[in-house]
């Protein structure tokens with residue numbers, strides 16, 4: 359079993375709660391209230407700013423030049439590609455990039471990003487990559503599942519652009535590379551003595567991802 363498969367197996371309860379959260383199914387069939395999606399997307403913009411910081415920390419924590427290049431590519435994928443989706447979708451609601459940047463940060467966004475940054479500051483590059491894994495690899499898995507649903511790309515589904523972005527080849531390739539790189543780091547640095555620590559980091563980051571969906575999902579329930 360690969361390192362990532364072991365992490366997922368150990369965190370299977372948290373992984374399911376995250377990857378099969380009702381919010382994701384609401385994206386797949388278009389039934390998610392718009393207020394929930396909007397709250398999610400604004401907070402996700404703030405999330406990505408902090409995640410870019412975490413990738414910058416990964417540059418600093420890189421033992422080798424190859425690790426540094428991988429982290430720099432992740433940083434660029436966030437700043438130069440992924441955030442454009444948020445800017446484009448939020449523009450349809452009349453929100454500018456500076457409106458987004460000034461949005462009040464939600465506790466769940468802060469909890470998750472502070473946790474990842476702290477895991478990276480305390481730990482080595484592998485610990486940081488394990489904390490980042492639920493995000494990048496998880497979204498690739500979620501979007502692939504959603505894209506296989508019949509309503510996912512229906513013209514009537516307002517969320518088809520979001521699904522297509524994360525299920526699309528460029529994002530899937532970024533996620534596949536992140537996974538391969540983490541496996542390589544695990545071969546080098548994941549001793550049996552460290553396994554429990556790494557599993558705990560993965561579980562906590564996965565739990566905080568589910569909390570992020572839950573935060574936005576609650577917004578949708580409140581107005582529905």
Ligand SMILES: Cc1ncc(CO)c(N)n1
Pocket residue numbers: 402405406440492493494497567570
């Ligand atoms: C909360 C969250 N997790 C993962 C991703 C994937 O990039 C994202 N954009 N936002």
Ligand SMILES: Cc1ncsc1CCO
Pocket residue numbers: 409431432433435436440493494532533536
């Ligand atoms: C594009 C992207 N989104 C979240 S993390 C990341 C870079 C993964 O290497």
